[in-house]
Amino acid sequence: MKRSYICALAIAATLMATTANAERLLNSDLDPSDPAQQTELITEVVIQEFAVLEPLVPGITETMLDIFDCETNSKRNGLIEHLKPDGQLVRNYNTRRAFGFAQLVPNPHERMAASKGLDLTEVHDQIDYSVFLVRDRIRMGDEPSKDWEACWS
Numbered sequence: 798m799k800r801s802y803i804c805a806l807a808i809a810a811t812l813m814a815t816t817a818n819a820e821r822l823l824n825s826d827l828d829p830s831d832p833a834q835q836t837e838l839i840t841e842v843v844i845q846e847f848a849v850l851e852p853l854v855p856g857i858t859e860t861m862l863d864i865f866d867c868e869t870n871s872k873r874n875g876l877i878e879h880l881k882p883d884g885q886l887v888r889n890y891n892t893r894r895a896f897g898f899a900q901l902v903p904n905p906h907e908r909m910a911a912s913k914g915l916d917l918t919e920v921h922d923q924i925d926y927s928v929f930l931v932r933d934r935i936r937m938g939d940e941p942s943k944d945w946e947a948c949w950s
Contacts, residue, residue: 822921829880836877839898846924850931854941867948868900879920899923
């Protein structure tokens with residue numbers, strides 16, 4: 798087997814194992830009118846899901862929590878929100894294209910996520926896809942959080 802195929806299988810297996818082992822956080826579990834509750838629930842799952850990457854990049858979980866805090870409202874305010882008070886997804890203030898707590902842009906991410914069985918409008922799927930993006934950056938030798946460089950540069 799080619800090394801790249803083996804790496805792709807390992808990434809997919811880890812992504813699937815991580816998803817299967819954690820209780821799924823659904824959008825319906827989030828209270829749109831309570832940003833603190835959303836922050837608490839999302840933070841718990843981010844810590845669980847990113848733990849697998851800590852041996853590769855110590856501190857990556859805390860880095861990503863800081864990035865998600867920044868991405869949510871284009872500022873750091875200690876809140877990580879996926880849903881607005883009206884129940885709609887949080888959207889980027891400038892472009893309105895990027896959405897959710899990780900502020901993923903539909904093109905190119907939706908197609909790749911769909912190929913992995915993920916729906917980026919769902920909070921847990923955004924977490925899983927974020928883990929995939931970070932793992933892929935590590936594999937390529939890039940800055941692990943490169944996809945969110947606006948919040949760390």
